[in-house]
Amino acid sequence: MTQIYNRIALIGLGLIASSMAHAIKRAGLAGEVVGYARSNETRTIARDMGLCDRIYDTAAEAAEGSDLVVLCVPVGAMESVAIEIAPVLKAGTTVSDVGSVKRAVIDAVAPHLPAGVHFVPAHPLAGTEHSGPTSGFAELFDGRWCIVVPDLCDDEAVVKKLEDLWRAMGSNVDTMDADHHDLVLAVTSHTPHLIAYTMVGVADDLGRVTDSEVIKYSAAGFRDFTRIAASDPTMWRDVFLNNKDATLEILGRFTEELFVLQRAIREGNGAHLHDYFTRTRSIRRSIIEAGQDTAAPNFGRVQSDTK
Numbered sequence: 001m002t003q004i005y006n007r008i009a010l011i012g013l014g015l016i017a018s019s020m021a022h023a024i025k026r027a028g029l030a031g032e033v034v035g036y037a038r039s040n041e042t043r044t045i046a047r048d049m050g051l052c053d054r055i056y057d058t059a060a061e062a063a064e065g066s067d068l069v070v071l072c073v074p075v076g077a078m079e080s081v082a083i084e085i086a087p088v089l090k091a092g093t094t095v096s097d098v099g100s101v102k103r104a105v106i107d108a109v110a111p112h113l114p115a116g117v118h119f120v121p122a123h124p125l126a127g128t129e130h131s132g133p134t135s136g137f138a139e140l141f142d143g144r145w146c147i148v149v150p151d152l153c154d155d156e157a158v159v160k161k162l163e164d165l166w167r168a169m170g171s172n173v174d175t176m177d178a179d180h181h182d183l184v185l186a187v188t189s190h191t192p193h194l195i196a197y198t199m200v201g202v203a204d205d206l207g208r209v210t211d212s213e214v215i216k217y218s219a220a221g222f223r224d225f226t227r228i229a230a231s232d233p234t235m236w237r238d239v240f241l242n243n244k245d246a247t248l249e250i251l252g253r254f255t256e257e258l259f260v261l262q263r264a265i266r267e268g269n270g271a272h273l274h275d276y277f278t279r280t281r282s283i284r285r286s287i288i289e290a291g292q293d294t295a296a297p298n299f300g301r302v303q304s305d306t307k
């Protein structure tokens with residue numbers, strides 16, 4: 001694979017940045033990958049594991065001289081990082097991010113960037129419930145979508161170069177405007193996470209989460225909620241605070257549907273329930289056909305994973 005950028009700076013060294021570092025190295029996509037993390041502890045871990053070619057103590061030092069700077073911090077921290085790196089960014093540099101929300105990140109970052117710097121936000125739709133520099137792996141993006149949001153950049157070559165990077169890291173690439181991205185993600189990711197958090201919270205309120213029977217039989221569905229509900233609290237707090245409108249819109253529709261199903265159950269309306277579940281089952285089939293999940297029993301988990 002050919003080198004796409006001379007020097008890539010990863011600001012924040014958690015799951016997404018460390019996976020990017022591995023994927024970039026796997027395919028030789030940059031002359032140099034450098035990084036910065038907020039805490040001394042994360043920087044030491046990243047240095048010890050040789051995650052990047054160089055790890056700096058400040059975001060500005062990492063950004064300086066890089067032709068691509070990727071902000072890989074929680075959505076609520078994007079603005080302060082942008083303010084810190086802005087003075088060292090030269091004209092022609094591309095700044096991107098991997099935040100799970102796009103409109104709020106654009107509003108927070110764009111006003112601070114100097115003229116001549118290209119801002120091309122992106123969002124890899126790939127993740128796990130794990131965080132930090134040791135949680136990343138090169139294959140995280142393989143076969144997953146990365147949404148590039150070129151709203152603010154009219155230089156097609158700049159956008160294409162970033163898309164090429166994501167493709168070379170294993171992703172499929174699509175483009176969307178920021179508001180559409182936020183609505184789509186509210187449906188596919190943000191609201192489902194909120195529902196998972198709620199379901200696990202309800203079980204906890206009922207004092208059932210640690211019941212041996214709940215744990216023993218959790219493979220029946222509850223376990224998948226607990227995995228999602230173990231996702232990083234800071235990241236998800238920021239997602240909901242920054243994608244408020246779209247999440248509330250989808251949550252409102254969800255609540256309405258839930259009431260309709262509740263009534264169908266109370267009234268014994270089996271036809272309604274059957275029709276509804278038939279429709280949702282076909283959605284599951286189309287996700288498998290699109291290659292976004294496996295039809296293997298138990299979601300393809302090996303037996304040892306299910307314990």
Ligand code: NAP
Pocket residue numbers: 011012013014015016017037038039040042043072073074075077081098099100101123124125126127128129130131132133232235
């Ligand atoms: P992560 O593993 O928790 O890592 C976050 C990194 O950001 C850490 O290096 C952390 O530094 C740093 N950081 C946290 N708060 C900061 C602050 N106030 N100022 C400067 N640095 C700060 O997170 P991640 O999962 O990689 O997520 C990073 C971004 O990717 C988020 O915007 C998230 O929305 C997005 N994203 C996540 C997923 C996912 O499934 N996890 C998927 C797609 C996109 P320390 O380690 O020193 O605290």
